[in-house]
Amino acid sequence: MAALIFTFFSLSFLSICSLAEVKNYGFTVDLIHRDSLLSPLHNFSASYFDSINTALHRSKSRAFAFRALASGTHSTELIYSHGDFLMKLSIGTPPFEIIGLADTGSVLSWTQCAPCDNCYPQKQPLFAPKKSSTYKEVAGNSKLCKSLGGLSSILGDNKCKYALNYLDGSYSHGTIFSDTITLNPTSGTPISQKNFVFGCGYENLGNFNNEASGVIGLGGGPGSLITQMNSLINGKFSYCLVSNAYSNSKSSKMHFGSKAVVSGAGVVSTGLHIFKNLLYAVRFKGISVGNKRLAMYNSSKVLGFFNERIIIDSGTILTLLPKKYYQPLEAAMKKEMKLEVAGAHGVLRLCYKTGNGIKIEAPKVTVHFVGADLNLNNVNTFFRVADGVYCLGFVPHEGGPAILGNLAQVNFLVGYDLRKKKVFFKPTDCSKQ
Numbered sequence: 226m227a228a229l230i231f232t233f234f235s236l237s238f239l240s241i242c243s244l245a246e247v248k249n250y251g252f253t254v255d256l257i258h259r260d261s262l263l264s265p266l267h268n269f270s271a272s273y274f275d276s277i278n279t280a281l282h283r284s285k286s287r288a289f290a291f292r293a294l295a296s297g298t299h300s301t302e303l304i305y306s307h308g309d310f311l312m313k314l315s316i317g318t319p320p321f322e323i324i325g326l327a328d329t330g331s332v333l334s335w336t337q338c339a340p341c342d343n344c345y346p347q348k349q350p351l352f353a354p355k356k357s358s359t360y361k362e363v364a365g366n367s368k369l370c371k372s373l374g375g376l377s378s379i380l381g382d383n384k385c386k387y388a389l390n391y392l393d394g395s396y397s398h399g400t401i402f403s404d405t406i407t408l409n410p411t412s413g414t415p416i417s418q419k420n421f422v423f424g425c426g427y428e429n430l431g432n433f434n435n436e437a438s439g440v441i442g443l444g445g446g447p448g449s450l451i452t453q454m455n456s457l458i459n460g461k462f463s464y465c466l467v468s469n470a471y472s473n474s475k476s477s478k479m480h481f482g483s484k485a486v487v488s489g490a491g492v493v494s495t496g497l498h499i500f501k502n503l504l505y506a507v508r509f510k511g512i513s514v515g516n517k518r519l520a521m522y523n524s525s526k527v528l529g530f531f532n533e534r535i536i537i538d539s540g541t542i543l544t545l546l547p548k549k550y551y552q553p554l555e556a557a558m559k560k561e562m563k564l565e566v567a568g569a570h571g572v573l574r575l576c577y578k579t580g581n582g583i584k585i586e587a588p589k590v591t592v593h594f595v596g597a598d599l600n601l602n603n604v605n606t607f608f609r610v611a612d613g614v615y616c617l618g619f620v621p622h623e624g625g626p627a628i629l630g631n632l633a634q635v636n637f638l639v640g641y642d643l644r645k646k647k648v649f650f651k652p653t654d655c656s657k658q
Contacts, residue, residue, distance in 0.1 A: 250457065251484030252410040253658075255476040256327060256464055257311045259434075277610055278571065280309065284543045284630065285572050286393065290330075291504075291536065291545075292625030309540050309631055310477065312441050315407040316423065317357030320415075324349065325441035327479070329539055332446025332502055333373070333389065335397050335424030336439035343428045346435045354402065354425060363401045363422070373422065373448050375401050387424050395431020397439070399424055411478070418457070422448055445643065446502035455643075458482040463640035464539065465655035466631055468604050478658040480640075487640035487649035493597035497646045500530050505641065507648055508595035509535035509627055512550060514557035515588040521549060531626035535594075537639070537648065541630040543572070545622035554590075554619060561588040573616040577607075585615040592629070599650055605633045 260276040312327040316336065323336045337344045339351035354360045363370050363385040365377025370385035378384040378400075385401040406421040426439060442449040443462075451462055463485040466477045487494075498506045510533075511521050546554065555575055559566075564585070567576040579585050585607045592599040607615040618632045638658075640649040 251480065251482035251486075252408070252413060252416055253478050253480045253484050254312060254408055254410060256466075256479040257313075257476050258467075259309055259311055259326070261476070274611060277608070280542045281571055281573070283309065284541045284545075287538075287541050288543075288545050288622055288625060288628065290391075290393075291538075291628060292622070309542065311437065312479070313409070314441065315409075316352055317354075317404050318359040319357075320405075320407045320417075321352050321357070323352060323438035324436065325439050326437055327441045327443055327539075329443045329537075330504055331440050331442035331449070332444040332452075333387065333422075333424055333448040334440055334442045334450060335387075335389070335399065335426050337429050338399065338425040338427060341427050341429075343430065344426065345429055345431070345433045347438060348435050349438060352425070352438070354404075357404055359405045359419070361403045361420075363403060369422075370401065373401060389424070391431065393432055395433060396428070397424065397426040398428040399426040401425070416457075418454060421453055444503045445499040445505065451643070454481070458485070460643035460645075461485040461641065463487055463638055463649075465638045465653055465658045466539070466635050467655045468635045475656050477655060485640055487638050487651050489651065492649055492651045493594075493599065494647050494649045495594040495597040497641065497643070497648045498530075498534060499643075500536075505537045505648070506531070506534040506626075507537060507597075509533055509550075510593040510595060512554050512593065513589075513591040514554065514561060517557065518593075519550075519553040519557055521553065535592075535627035535629050537629050537634075539631050539634070541628055542618070542632050543628075544619045544630045544633045545625065545628040546619055547625070547627060548621050548623060550627065551619060551621040555617070558588070558617060567614045567616075570610045570614070570616050572620055573610065573618075574620055576610065576614055576616040579613050579615055581613045583613065592633070597650065599633075599637075600652075601633060602636070604635055608632060 260280065310327045311324055313322060313324050315322045325334065325336065337347055337351050339353040341351055365383045365385045375385040375387050378386050387401050388398045390396045401422060402425050403420045403422050405417055405419050407415050407417045409415050443451055446452065458481040462479065462481050464477060464479045467475055495507045500506060512519050558575060562577060564577040564579060567578045570576050577585065585603060587603050587607055590601045590606050592601065606618055608618055610616050636653060636655050638651040638653040
């Protein structure tokens with residue numbers, strides 16, 4: 226990914242709160258699983274199992290991107306088209322709604338803009354900059370353009386250009402602009418922010434879905450939604466992912482500011498580490514099955530930053546582990562499970578037959594971080610891939626970093642405090658958020 230280095234520039238906020246109240250303000254928005262009944266991307270002709278297989282394919286492709294970034298062999302963006310959650314927000318004055326893929330592995334938000342002669346087909350109308358009274362182009366010779374990794378246009382029009390190239394060959398090229406964005410909370414008055422920096426894509430081709438307008442970057446980098454809203458949300462955000470997202474009529478939630486604080490009984494926390502302003506990670510100490518802590522092999526220095534760290538990713542369904550962690554886990558599961566083995570299912574290595582209509586019962590799995598133990602439930606470790614067949618949602622990831630996927634995060638309130646550099650986990654019924 227092109228490095229994006231951010232310098233401070235003034236941000237103004239409009240809300241029901243006074244400036245004195247902003248520090249303690251919080252709000253919640255819907256986080257929509259792309260395959261859920263609430264999603265514009267939902268394919269009503271696809272079965273539950275079709276959706277599962279598509280999600281597994283996304284996980285495999287996204288894992289490849291993580292491996293390339295971790296190895297230092299590639300510097301492009303992560304694969305946009307392979308995330309799992311959508312967010313809505315509006316750009317401009319008057320507000321124009323877009324639907325973007327929410328991605329904690331992206332640092333710059335962008336949307337397709339009109340007029341666009343070289344864009345992927347989009348069902349929604351394109352954002353038209355000329356119709357927004359608050360639209361401002363970022364000058365190509367400005368410090369802001371340089372700080373965001375942009376380049377001055379070679380056409381001599383002094384526009385700030387960006388080029389995001391994805392590992393699957395997709396790309397978004399265009400100009401960087403600022404405008405007012407508006408978020409509609411699940412309750413209360415809309416939240417508007419002036420001078421939000423966005424990418425206006427005029428060349429966007431590849432594996433993009435025609436129901437989505439672009440990307441909403443939630444990474445730790447300078448141009449992300451999280452960083453640009455920092456003075457409003459005080460560096461805090463959290464999310465709570467519902468179970469059975471494919472058939473659930475309730476959306477997951479994303480909280481900001483004071484609403485994002487994770488506290489109370491059952492909370493565990495660990496230190497937050499951010500890789501290249503992109504990926505959120507924590508120190509990884511191992512895994513237990515039942516009450517038995519699994520033996521792990523000696524550490525390897527091959528992965529550099531990712532040695533003994535695990536990425537917390539909302540865009541990957543599976544939890545991917547280097548072989549030194551995965552092999553003891555699979556062996557322990559085989560020893561504990563008394564069900565008939567069903568064999569592998571695509572990338573999934575360990576599957577069992579339960580019989581139709583019978584849910585799987587599995588030993589407790591605990592993921593150990595530095596200073597925190599994450600006690601997983603059955604819904605976090607196994608999922609149904611066919612009638613009467615459940616597979617372990619952990620797979621080996623040879624040559625790549627460990628990744629804690631969204632299945633393992635279901636029914637946890639996962640909170641991030643970027644100022645204190647901490648991650649919090651609290652067991653929660655996310656359907657009641």
